[in-house]
């Protein structure tokens with residue numbers, strides 16, 4: 001089985017192109033757990049399937065390193081967009097991709113050799129109601145800087161869905177925050193019936209954020225596109241950054257430009273890179 005390994009700011013996935021070869025009734029959860037493991041597999045934050053769609057130009061599915069299926073993936077979307085344009089599946093520079101979290105529109109920017117360098121994604125509208133995150137509590141209320149106790153710890157969280165769930169906390173210095181301790185506690189709290197991506201943000205100024213993530217199903221990664229979008233929405237809701245302008249989000253793997261526009265759409269612009277192509281020995285997987 002052919003694969004391509006790509007990353008968006010170090011958030012790396014193994015991509016399978018189902019437009020070329022079907023993988024049949026594959027147990028994608030099992031495949032992702034095996035392939036994502038750096039010792040017994042290839043090593044990645046998960047797998048991404050590129051396929052056809054009845055409601056958009058293409059479809060993207062993402063499975064985390066633990067085998068759970070994600071509902072959206074910002075860094076993955078930029079990689080998929082680059083792959084589809086570079087391999088001439090996409091006839092135009094802008095096209096749509098179906099995810100479990102909804103259909104998004106992407107636009108690729110090419111250099112003079114027609115190679116994709118940057119991708120802009122219209123990530124759609126953020127969902128703020130607890131019933132849409134989803135999280136416990138009154139489903140038609142929101143969690144904006146809400147004090148939330150989990151175990152013996154008190155957190156102040158702003159919760160946003162970008163198609164996938166994010167719990168955002170604002171701290172003085174993201175490097176000091178015990179993310180590998182608190183991340184799994186929050187991810188697996190019964191407050192979040194579908195678990196949650198845990199984002200930590202330091203506001204540098206009115207148009208720059210620092211952001212780190214403990215990802216649902218993958219743990220600490222170098223970057224999270226949907227998380228960066230959720231961070232900008234959360235910082236805006238808490239009046240920590242200026243509205244409607246492009247915000248630079250600094251992640252461990254690099255920078256993204258995110259804006260939440262006056263039409264309630266969140267836009268993310270960033271790079272996507274190839275790492276390698278390869279052949280997966282399938283009998284080792286089953």
Ligand SMILES: N[C@H](CCC[C@H](N)C(=O)O)C(=O)O
Nearest residue numbers: 070073074075164224225226
């Ligand atoms: N790294 C991805 C997010 C993966 C989300 C996944 N961890 C989940 O929601 O289960 C991104 O760039 O948006």
